[in-house]
C-alpha cells in the first residue's frame with residue numbers, strides 16, 4: 520500500500536472518530552468561550568461558545584447579518600473580540616499578550632473575493648508568504664507551490680498572470696496560497712458565493728478533498744447540499760447566537776428551532 524493511501528486511511532479514521540463523537544478533550548484545536556463582539560452599540564456576537572476538534576469539518580449556516588463572518592474573523596484575529604476567550608492551538612488570541620501573527624500562521628482563511636496579487640504570477644502568489652514569513656528557500660517554495668497547484672488542478676497555470684484566470688481558478692489559487700503556509704485549520708467565508716455557477720463545483724471539490732485528508736475546517740456557506748455532504752457538524756447562527764447545532768442529519772433532517780426551520784424553508 521502506498522504512503523499516500525496510508526495517510527488517507529489515517530485521516531479517514533480521524534474523520535470517522537469525529538463523526539462518532541470519540542474525540543478526546545486534548546484534540547480541541549479551537550475553544551471559544553462567551554465570545555462577544557460589538558461594533559459601536561451594535562452587539563453582533565452575543566456570547567458564542569464553541570469547541571472545534573482536530574479533523575472536524577464544521578459548516579456555519581444562517582441568514583445574512585447573523586455574524587458568521589465576524590465569528591470567523593475573530594478566530595484568526597482579523598476582528599478583536601469585545602469580550603470572551605478564543606483559545607487556538609493552546610493560545611488565547613483574545614489576550615493582547617499573545618503573538619497573534621504566530622497563531623495566524625496556523626490558520627488559513629479564504630474569502631469570497633480572492634485578492635490575488637495582480638503583479639505576480641500564480642506561483643509567486645503562492646510562494647510569497649512561505650519565503651517571506653517562514654524563510655522557506657525559493658526552490659523548495661516553488662516545488663511546494665507546484666504540488667499545491669497540482670492538487671487544485673491548476674499546475675499548468677503556475678506562470679500565468681492571475682488576471683488571465685477565471686473566478687473559479689482564482690479561488691483555487693487562493694486556496695493553494697493559503698495551504699502553502701501548512702495551516703492546521705482552514706476557514707472559508709462563502710468561498711463560492713462570488714463565482715459563476717459552473718465554477719462552483721471545482722472549488723467545492725478542492726474543499727471536499729481537504730476534508731478527506733482530515734483538514735480541520737470551518738466553512739461559512741450557502742451551499743446547503745454541500746454542507747450536508749461534507750460536514751461532521753453544522754452550526755446554525757442567527758442574530759449573534761448559535762441557535763442550533765448538530766450532525767448534518769439532525770440540522771437538515773430534523774431541525775428543532777422555529778428559526779432554523781424557517782431559514783431552511785427559504786434556502787432548501
Ligand SMILES: Nc1ncnc2c1ncn2[C@@H]1O[C@H](COP(=O)(O)OP(=O)(O)O)[C@@H](O)[C@H]1O
Nearest residue numbers: 558561563581582583584585586587588589590
Ligand atoms: N467592521 C464593521 N463595522 C460595523 N459593523 C459591522 C462590521 N462588520 C460587520 N458589521 C455588522 O455586524 C453584523 C454581522 O455582520 P457579519 O458578521 O458580516 O454577518 P454575516 O457574515 O452573517 O452576514 C452586520 O449587522 C454588519 O453590518
Ligand SMILES: [Mg+2]
Nearest residue numbers: 587588589708
Ligand atoms: Mg458574511
